[in-house]
Amino acid sequence: MVQAAPSARPLRILFVEDDPVIGEATLAHLERHRYDAVWVTDGLEAWERFAEPGPVPFDVVLCDVMLPGMDGVTLCRRVREVATTPFVLVSARGDAIDVVGGLEAGADDYVVKPFDVQVLLARLRSVVRRAAPVPHPAAGGAGAVEVFGDLTLDRSALELRRDGRLLTLTPTEMRLFMELAESPGTVLSRRTLLSRVWDYDEWASDSHLVDVHVQRLRSKVGSAHIETVRGFGYKLRP
Amino acid sequence: MSAGLRTGLRLRIAASIVAIVLLAVVGLAIAVHLLVTLDRVDEARSAAQARISAAVDIYERTGLLSFDAKVDDPSLPRELRAAVRRDGSRATLVRGGSTRDVWAAGRTGDTVLSTHTRLRVVDASVRAVDRALVLAGVVTLVVATLVGFASANRLARRLQMAARTAREVAGGADPRSLRAVVGSRRDEVGDLAEAVDVMTERLNERLVIEQRFTADVAHDLRTPVTGLVTAAALLDDSRPAELVRDRAAVLAQLVEDLLEVARLDRGGETPAEEPVDLGECVRHAVAVGIASGEYGEDTVVVRTDDTTRVLTDPRRVERVLSNLVRNAHLHGAPPVEVTQEGTRITVRDHGAGFDAGLLTRGPERFRQARPHRTEGNGLGLVIAAGQVAVLGGSLSFANDPSGGALVSVTLAPGPGTTSQPGHDAVTEP
Numbered sequence: 149m150v151q152a153a154p155s156a157r158p159l160r161i162l163f164v165e166d167d168p169v170i171g172e173a174t175l176a177h178l179e180r181h182r183y184d185a186v187w188v189t190d191g192l193e194a195w196e197r198f199a200e201p202g203p204v205p206f207d208v209v210l211c212d213v214m215l216p217g218m219d220g221v222t223l224c225r226r227v228r229e230v231a232t233t234p235f236v237l238v239s240a241r242g243d244a245i246d247v248v249g250g251l252e253a254g255a256d257d258y259v260v261k262p263f264d265v266q267v268l269l270a271r272l273r274s275v276v277r278r279a280a281p282v283p284h285p286a287a288g289g290a291g292a293v294e295v296f297g298d299l300t301l302d303r304s305a306l307e308l309r310r311d312g313r314l315l316t317l318t319p320t321e322m323r324l325f326m327e328l329a330e331s332p333g334t335v336l337s338r339r340t341l342l343s344r345v346w347d348y349d350e351w352a353s354d355s356h357l358v359d360v361h362v363q364r365l366r367s368k369v370g371s372a373h374i375e376t377v378r379g380f381g382y383k384l385r386p
Numbered sequence: 387m388s389a390g391l392r393t394g395l396r397l398r399i400a401a402s403i404v405a406i407v408l409l410a411v412v413g414l415a416i417a418v419h420l421l422v423t424l425d426r427v428d429e430a431r432s433a434a435q436a437r438i439s440a441a442v443d444i445y446e447r448t449g450l451l452s453f454d455a456k457v458d459d460p461s462l463p464r465e466l467r468a469a470v471r472r473d474g475s476r477a478t479l480v481r482g483g484s485t486r487d488v489w490a491a492g493r494t495g496d497t498v499l500s501t502h503t504r505l506r507v508v509d510a511s512v513r514a515v516d517r518a519l520v521l522a523g524v525v526t527l528v529v530a531t532l533v534g535f536a537s538a539n540r541l542a543r544r545l546q547m548a549a550r551t552a553r554e555v556a557g558g559a560d561p562r563s564l565r566a567v568v569g570s571r572r573d574e575v576g577d578l579a580e581a582v583d584v585m586t587e588r589l590n591e592r593l594v595i596e597q598r599f600t601a602d603v604a605h606d607l608r609t610p611v612t613g614l615v616t617a618a619a620l621l622d623d624s625r626p627a628e629l630v631r632d633r634a635a636v637l638a639q640l641v642e643d644l645l646e647v648a649r650l651d652r653g654g655e656t657p658a659e660e661p662v663d664l665g666e667c668v669r670h671a672v673a674v675g676i677a678s679g680e681y682g683e684d685t686v687v688v689r690t691d692d693t694t695r696v697l698t699d700p701r702r703v704e705r706v707l708s709n710l711v712r713n714a715h716l717h718g719a720p721p722v723e724v725t726q727e728g729t730r731i732t733v734r735d736h737g738a739g740f741d742a743g744l745l746t747r748g749p750e751r752f753r754q755a756r757p758h759r760t761e762g763n764g765l766g767l768v769i770a771a772g773q774v775a776v777l778g779g780s781l782s783f784a785n786d787p788s789g790g791a792l793v794s795v796t797l798a799p800g801p802g803t804t805s806q807p808g809h810d811a812v813t814e815p
Contacts, residue, residue, distance in 0.1 A: 167609050167612075167613060169610070169613030169614075169616075169617060170609065170612050170613040170616055172617075173613060173616035173617040173619070173620055174616055176620050177616070177619065177620065180620075240605075240608055240609065240612075261608055261609065261612040262608060262611050262612035262615045262616075262638040262641070262642075263612065263615075263616075264615070264619075265615075265616055265619040266619075349677070378660060378661060379660045379661030379662065379695075
């Protein structure tokens, strides 16, 4: 099927799920798709595994919201304090408040139980791809930067600086900014952003993801840079 | 039934009061009239008696006839003549109808003296009394009718208001106290209102418990169902595995629908409104269903006007439409026509149409809207109706005159609604 890892090394995934059946079945799926998965059933244990000394031991985290020890949203916030590792939440509830809470804590994406395994795998592929650097033809090779007021974007290095200071963006926020920077001054609809940044198919219509990430991005780059066009979407002020 | 209450109770009470008063007034008037006439006759009789006594005295003493007395009047009634057979006795006799003959007779020796006068029983004075009685009777009757109508009216109005409130609550309005509606008076109507209030409260409590139970069950089912769906996806591609996957997916959908119904029941859902191109929203909702393989591209015909922008929650609109289009495919027959014009969207199929129960009572959970089909869980229309209510729109069910079920959704035209007619376009996804 689709290759989970473009490189020879399988992707290391931290999988946190307390239900034994969902855990075992999902683990089997992950292993079938050549993920190097570590499955833990407790939020605190997950945090211990993640925060082990040395470089971050995982390429992506897949985490349930309701967990013993520490809930998924808190775990996500803790992870965000130390790393930009892609983080996908599995929410047992579809209620908007749950989902928004998770996204505000810094999750890159979420899936709602009961999920379709193919959808889950697609979401994982997408967040992992975002973390990989994309060679950009318009950038004209390494070293070329784009300037938007006090912001400077270096696509090849995946770096965004504000007044020369490097901003810590998650891969998703970076991709979101680059999409907006692709056509400054042009309004991009939520649906367009969903399909370009999150690889959602064109039929998805979840605007929470886009709205919450734009808010988070705004708080990092300065709110004046990104304009909301009510009912349409967002644009970057040139 | 309501019309019966509106006129029936009021009329019956008022008519009873009028009938009783009429009976009393007429009875009283007849009694008074009779007493007056009897009194007149008695008076005439005593006068005749006095006259004949005097006439006999004078005749005995002087041999002269006085007071129009006659001697041995041949027309004197026989029974009177017989009654005065004894010497010195006097007697009177009154006969006749409206004009009475008043006879008086007395005997002295062999001679019978008698007087005869005629008395018109009803004379001017009696007629005056009668007129006074009729006048008093009519006035009493009118006053009693008015008072009767007024009190019956007040009673009927309180009952009517209570009935209207009860119907509104039954129709889905917020529960209101009937006690507050009928006023604070302590009477039978107040008692009834209080009893109904208590009943409503108890039913409401039970409803809340049932709703919470449904939500809890659905919520608790979600984890095992997710496990089932995930595990079933690990199975090979054999036919049995396919069946298990298919049923697991149906189960998962049912749990999701139940949770959505529970959320809608609990209330407090607020639409995330934004300006929406309604035509695009409709096309998108149908396209999602086609993309996910729920129905074929060639079974849905979409017509939109492409000029209407409305302030609404697009995700809820799409939930409504996907449920309606899915329902039309499950229970009706293609082609399914989805038409958007202004803020009105209709979904029509070419099947057997809705049954009479749905048309009168609206959608009910786990009750098939149409006979003879078993696929689908029957929650689709309930969800559609609930979401339309959250959007502040209206949903109506009908059967098209030329066959097929017809559902109309009308969104509230909010402040953001714009429409430029004349640019109609027909789009097929």
